Amino acid sequence: MRAAERGANLGAITAALMRLLAQTGAADLQAAILEALERGVPHPNAVRLALARQREQRGEAPSIGVVLPAHVQARDAPVQPHALETYDQLKECSDVPPADADD
Numbered sequence: 001m002r003a004a005e006r007g008a009n010l011g012a013i014t015a016a017l018m019r020l021l022a023q024t025g026a027a028d029l030q031a032a033i034l035e036a037l038e039r040g041v042p043h044p045n046a047v048r049l050a051l052a053r054q055r056e057q058r059g060e061a062p063s064i065g066v067v068l069p070a071h072v073q074a075r076d077a078p079v080q081p082h083a084l085e086t087y088d089q090l091k092e093c094s095d096v097p098p099a100d101a102d103d
Contacts, residue, residue: 003042016044023063024051 003013021029032050039046055062
């Protein structure tokens with residue numbers, strides 16, 4: 001409400017806060033928003049600074065968001081494991097000599 005009173009773009013503020021929520025979690029974000037409001041600065045940058053102070057107080061490293069291209073994300077997709085018995089079947093088949101192709 002304070003941001004709207006100052007004529008700030010509420011859509012941009014909401015989007016920035018949603019990104020921070022995805023990065024940090026609800027409890028940390030709520031505490032940071034309250035700190036920013038107590039300081040009289042209703043802006044996402046003030047919330048980011050409050051989150052940074054929280055991390056420093058806990059002795060944590062800064063969070064770094066990395067956005068990878070789609071082809072890199074696809075390369076790192078989980079692989080579905082399969083039954084290893086199929087390899088045993090292949091071994092059994094390889095013990096049989098190949099049929100003569102001239103027959």
